[in-house]
Amino acid sequence: MSRYSRIEKVFAVMSGKGGVGKSTISALLACELARKGKRVGIMDTDITGPSIPTMFGIEGERPEVLNPGIFPVKTKTLGIEVMSINLILERPDQPVIWRGPLLSKALQELWEETVWNDPEVLILDVPPGTGDIPLTILQTIPLTGVVIVFSPQDVTLLVVRKAIHMVEDLGKPIVGLVENMSFTICPHCHGKITLFGEERGHLVASQMSLPFLGSLPLDPELAKHCDAGTIEEYENEELSSIAAKVLEK
């Protein structure tokens, strides 16, 4: 963190598995905390596959670069401070083809150079896997806690358990588990559809002796908001309850 910034709490949103909705939940959590009156920042640490700027509709903006420091972009509605490698790239569809040490170095520079405008809570969106970036974050960033996201499929759970063990091996506190995409509601008949397997958030959490924070559905409305860059307009009660539990930490 830049010596010009002060942040009270830093939460990392991790999974190990890709595509379970880490970025979406990071963004939603940031919005919900902002709605609860907190000053919030979000840092997209997925250097090779960032999606946070698109969700907030700020992918065309550029952070102000001064000497010293890079200044985050503010979101339109809730004024969340956002930093992402994609805000610095010339073309957002440009691949960042870097090997691990360079990735870690880029992350560390982004972390050190960003001058946050005094957020109380910072959310870190962590890329999948248990490789360089998650490792660097767990080893070098002072984390208040880690939020683990998973979807209720056995194949996914195996990979998520690896991530949980990694966090525990490195001695970092886990705030709890969020089950995502556990079901969807049919827009035609309003029936509930379990897409990947039965909901089992409580079970998985108790098996691993970790707190369960809540379940979120796969909501096509949310996907539309993510694509339209209007994620700040999406709200739901379960999300609000999850954010409250995170804040207690």
Place this chain on the structure above:
Amino acid sequence: MSRYSRIEKVFAVMSGKGGVGKSTISALLACELARKGKRVGIMDTDITGPSIPTMFGIEGERPEVLNPGIFPVKTKTLGIEVMSINLILERPDQPVIWRGPLLSKALQELWEETVWNDPEVLILDVPPGTGDIPLTILQTIPLTGVVIVFSPQDVTLLVVRKAIHMVEDLGKPIVGLVENMSFTICPHCHGKITLFGEERGHLVASQMSLPFLGSLPLDPELAKHCDAGTIEEYENEELSSIAAKVLEK
């Protein structure tokens, strides 16, 4: 590749984005090619988040290690040869917390030491991102072609475009695009539900001047087969047509 192995065609299944179904499609493609009479191998190159052994119900088996070489495990129904780092780990939920260069080295060793029993086609399941493992595969493994998987969400497409540019920058041929999870069918009213956004495979493919191979639904039946280790029992027509197009390459 071990000098004791001969393989005619090697296809990499990539996406850039996590959770769009690369592993599932790699496994389904292997099954479909085996059903078409080919001798098939599949290599899970996702060293930090492997899921191929679970899908085939062989996560409890161990490859035979002789001097020289490691011998793949064969699947129960179709006799597909499978190699995955998870088959070598003592506990499958053990995290592989390695930095990039070590990951690449592990992959290269797995590639060099595996003695395939003469498959005609080898499918490589490539992890998300544009980092170490995808880079090592594109740079060091002689690929017949790359199959790109994506789901129809703008946020995803941005990341997938990065992967496509990476493959093109490194001069490797792209076989075509597969759109996954484009819709689901409600089990109650049988209505069609677009989960992430309208299907747009043809459009995306033509925008990028790449062949379009087909669209697959998010099918809860398939998720059950993946969890139960019975993916070899799952078939559908669209899949068969996609496999035929890949084989033409």
